[in-house]
Amino acid sequence: MRVTLLDTGRMTIDRSQVLWNVDCGTKLWFPIYAVLVEHPDGLFLFDTGVDPDHVRAAFPWERIEQTPEQRLEAQLRSAGASPDDVTHLVNSHLHFDHVGANRLLRGARTFVAEAELRAARAPQPFEALAYSDRSFEEASAFELLEGDVELAHGLRLYATPGHCAGHYSLLVDGDAEHRSMLFTFDAAYSLENLEREIISGFHLDPIAATESIRRLKALAAEHDAELFVAHDLPAFAGYRRAPDAYELSGVPA
Amino acid sequence: MRVTLLDTGRMTIDRSQVLWNVDCGTKLWFPIYAVLVEHPDGLFLFDTGVDPDHVRAAFPWERIEQTPEQRLEAQLRSAGASPDDVTHLVNSHLHFDHVGANRLLRGARTFVAEAELRAARAPQPFEALAYSDRSFEEASAFELLEGDVELAHGLRLYATPGHCAGHYSLLVDGDAEHRSMLFTFDAAYSLENLEREIISGFHLDPIAATESIRRLKALAAEHDAELFVAHDLPAFAGYRRAPDAYELSGVPA
Numbered sequence: 072m073r074v075t076l077l078d079t080g081r082m083t084i085d086r087s088q089v090l091w092n093v094d095c096g097t098k099l100w101f102p103i104y105a106v107l108v109e110h111p112d113g114l115f116l117f118d119t120g121v122d123p124d125h126v127r128a129a130f131p132w133e134r135i136e137q138t139p140e141q142r143l144e145a146q147l148r149s150a151g152a153s154p155d156d157v158t159h160l161v162n163s164h165l166h167f168d169h170v171g172a173n174r175l176l177r178g179a180r181t182f183v184a185e186a187e188l189r190a191a192r193a194p195q196p197f198e199a200l201a202y203s204d205r206s207f208e209e210a211s212a213f214e215l216l217e218g219d220v221e222l223a224h225g226l227r228l229y230a231t232p233g234h235c236a237g238h239y240s241l242l243v244d245g246d247a248e249h250r251s252m253l254f255t256f257d258a259a260y261s262l263e264n265l266e267r268e269i270i271s272g273f274h275l276d277p278i279a280a281t282e283s284i285r286r287l288k289a290l291a292a293e294h295d296a297e298l299f300v301a302h303d304l305p306a307f308a309g310y311r312r313a314p315d316a317y318e319l320s321g322v323p324a
Numbered sequence: 325m326r327v328t329l330l331d332t333g334r335m336t337i338d339r340s341q342v343l344w345n346v347d348c349g350t351k352l353w354f355p356i357y358a359v360l361v362e363h364p365d366g367l368f369l370f371d372t373g374v375d376p377d378h379v380r381a382a383f384p385w386e387r388i389e390q391t392p393e394q395r396l397e398a399q400l401r402s403a404g405a406s407p408d409d410v411t412h413l414v415n416s417h418l419h420f421d422h423v424g425a426n427r428l429l430r431g432a433r434t435f436v437a438e439a440e441l442r443a444a445r446a447p448q449p450f451e452a453l454a455y456s457d458r459s460f461e462e463a464s465a466f467e468l469l470e471g472d473v474e475l476a477h478g479l480r481l482y483a484t485p486g487h488c489a490g491h492y493s494l495l496v497d498g499d500a501e502h503r504s505m506l507f508t509f510d511a512a513y514s515l516e517n518l519e520r521e522i523i524s525g526f527h528l529d530p531i532a533a534t535e536s537i538r539r540l541k542a543l544a545a546e547h548d549a550e551l552f553v554a555h556d557l558p559a560f561a562g563y564r565r566a567p568d569a570y571e572l573s574g575v576p577a
Contacts, residue, residue, distance in 0.1 A: 085348035087340060091450060092525060095338035096349015196521055197344060197530055268449055272345060275530065277450055 072225065073109040074243055074252060074317040076299075076310050077146035078102065079120025079171070080137030082130075088272035089260045089302065102307040103168050105143065106254055106299075107150050108243065112223040113158030116179065117241055117254065119143055122171035122204060129167070129203045143172035149313040154178070160211070161228065163256035164238045165191040166273075167204035174210040182222070184230065184237025185215035190275070198235070201273060225321075229290060231258035233280025234271060240287060242294060247322040253296035258283045261303035325478065326362040327496055327505060328569040330399035331355065332373025332424070333390030334557070335383075341525035342513045342555065355560040356421050358396065359507055359552075360403050361496065365476040366411030369432065370494055370507065372396055375424035375457055382420065382456045396425035402566040407431075413464070414481065416509035417491045418444040419526075420457035427463040435475070437483070437490025438468035443528070451488070454526060478574075482543060484511035486533025487524060493540060495547060500575045506549035511536045514556035 086097035106117040120143050126135040139145060144154055154175040162170055162183045173181070194202045216239070220228040225244035232238050234257045245251035258280070259265050265288055270280040291298050300306055311317055339350035359370040373396050379388040392398060397407055407428040415423055415436045426434070447455045469492070473481040478497035485491050487510045498504035511533070513524050518541055523533040544551050553559055564570055 085340070085345075087338070087348050087525075088345060092338075092341060095340050195531055196534060197523065270450065272340075272525075277528065277530075278448055281449060 072243065072319040072321065074319065075107040075150040075315075076312045077105040077107055077120070077143065077150065078141055078312050079104055079143055079146060080123065080135065080141045081304070082121065082126060082135040082168070083133045084302070085272070090263060090267070090269045091272045091274070091277075093269065100304050101260075101302045102304050103302070104307065104312075105146070106241065107147070107152065107313075108226060110223050110226060114152060114156050115159045115161065115223070115226065116157045116176065117161050118163055118169040118256070119160070119172035119176065121168040122206070125167060125171065125204045125206075129200060143175055146313050150316070151314075159222070161222065161239065161241075162187075162207070162211075163240070164235045165207060166201045166235065166257065169256070170204055170207040173207045177210060181211040181213050182216055183213045184232075184239060185217050186232065187235060187237030188213055188215060190236030195275065198275065201235070229286065231255070231283035231286060233274060233276045233278070233283045234258055235275050238283070240290075242290065242296060243319070245294075245296070246319050248320050249317055251294040251296035252299060252317065253287065253291050253294065254299045255287050255301060257301050259287055259298075259300045261300050262298065262306055263303075265298065265300070325496065325572040325574065326569050327572065328360040328403040329552075329563050329565045330358040330360055330373070330396065330403065331394055331565050332357055332396055332399060333376065333388065333394045335374065335379060335388040335421070336386045337555070338525070343516060343520070343522045344525045344527070344530075346522065353557050354513075354555045355557050356555070357560065357565075358399070359494065360400070360405065360566075361479060363476050363479060367405060367409050368412045368414065368476070368479065369410045369429065370414045371416055371422040371509070372413070372425035372429065374421040375459070378420060378424065378457045378459075382453060396428055399566050403569070404567075412475070414475065414492065414494075415440075415460070415464075416493070417488045418460060419454045419488065419510065422509070423457055423460040426460045430463055434464040434466050435469055436466045437485075437492060438470050439485065440488060440490025441466055441468060443489030448528065451528065454488070482539065484508070484536035484539060486527060486529045486531070486536045487511055488528050491536070493543075495543065495549060496572070498547075498549070499572050501573050502570055504547045504549035505552060505570065506540065506544050506547065507552045508540050508554060510554050512540055512551075512553045514553050515551065515559055516556075518551065518553070
């Protein structure tokens with residue numbers, strides 16, 4: 072397997088939205104990325120990043136940066152692929168910053184948690200902005216998942232709800248070359264969410280979200296996994312990004 | 325009946341904690357008050373305000389102001405009563421800014437929602453600070469309530485959970501002299517929470533909290549009630565406060 076992180080830009084957020092009720096009024100930059108996995112069964116993409124035009128229209132009080140090189144098609148090219156090569160797309164959830172380029176992946180089988188699609192179609196009032204990029208409806212014919220799912224050998228989705236109704240985190244099995252990789256997606260924006268067990272300021276169910284943080288910590292310990300959090304600029308600076316990648320030979324550790 | 329608002333001080337809060345995720349970084353002053361009702365069946369007190377020593381220790385990043393005249397005993401005196409005169413105490417919920425002087429009311433029968441006492445004794449991690457004034461445990465032998473309750477003729481408690489596990493709002497029946505009075509307590513910190521149907525930044529269950537805001541709006545409409553919100557300084561400035569009071573003759577409207 073080869074795992075490539077695709078950097079699709081960054082936007083601003085309040086630190087109290089990363090860490091609920093902490094340091095209100097401190098603006099942070101927030102990286103947004105997708106994960107590409109070349110696998111014997113196909114080319115798997117997890118999330119599609121953000122549409123900056125949507126952000127400018129829906130969140131005019133935030134700043135967004137996406138260079139031409141950060142558009143998803145350019146990022147895929149940098150990883151040696153084109154949108155048409157992607158066979159499987161998984162949306163960790165359906166918030167605007169995870170579905171922004173679903174429209175490019177019409178040829179891929181597309182997966183999402185069943186509870187998430189239902190929630191996105193009838194959001195709570197406080198979730199309306201998070202689900203405001205509706206382009207996935209026209210772009211994607213979702214296959215619906217429930218509970219933990221082994222998507223392919225060595226690629227497992229773990230249900231980590233609370234941030235929203237249905238949410239998946241991704242475990243990529245490690246090998247002799249590299250430890251397992253645990254992509255938390257928005258169940259943990261930052262390492263600090265995990266360390267302090269504080270959920271993000273955007274959430275549907277704070278109790279479930281707290282349980283999901285604990286589940287991620289337990290999974291990381293159980294699998295000796297390296298943690299890849301969703302929206303932590305200092306942590307992101309330390310990750311390999313396209314065209315660089317994590318190469319996994321598949322030889323057991 | 326005579327209804328007297330007891331001003332027990334004020335502290336600072338972020339506007340995004342009054343209105344979830346709105347205007348992060350804007351500090352506001354937050355009034356804290358209790359409600360005294362002289363009723364043929366006894367002297368009823370709703371909430372007991374805040375203990376500033378507790379706030380200084382537990383929330384050192386916030387400012388608190390409580391003058392000697394704003395201590396609960398002084399406020400009761402201003403309303404012509406002493407702590408020993410209070411026959412019934414109701415805590416709308418058990419957050420620190422609603423239980424700060426329960427210790428003065430040991431002689432009163434004391435009521436709280438059953439779900440609230442249970443939650444306060446085993447809080448979620450994100451609720452630990454809200455329940456950090458534990459003095460109610462030693463001060464109060466609670467009688468536990470469930471669902472909507474007619475506490476006495478013309479004094480009704482409505483279950484409005486979501487901000488926390490168990491929460492009551494209070495409706496005082498009006499008469500020819502004055503409209504009914506609906507005290508939202510923390511189910512609505514401010515009028516803006518009601519108008520925009522946005523819950524406060526501190527909450528246990530956002531869906532239930534949103535439903536409670538809608539319930540309060542429906543109750544206010546149904547009973548043509550004047551709304552008294554919990555923590556809105558401009559609104560509070562327009563309320564009569566001890567020694568002034570709302571006099572209700574009991575003659576039907």
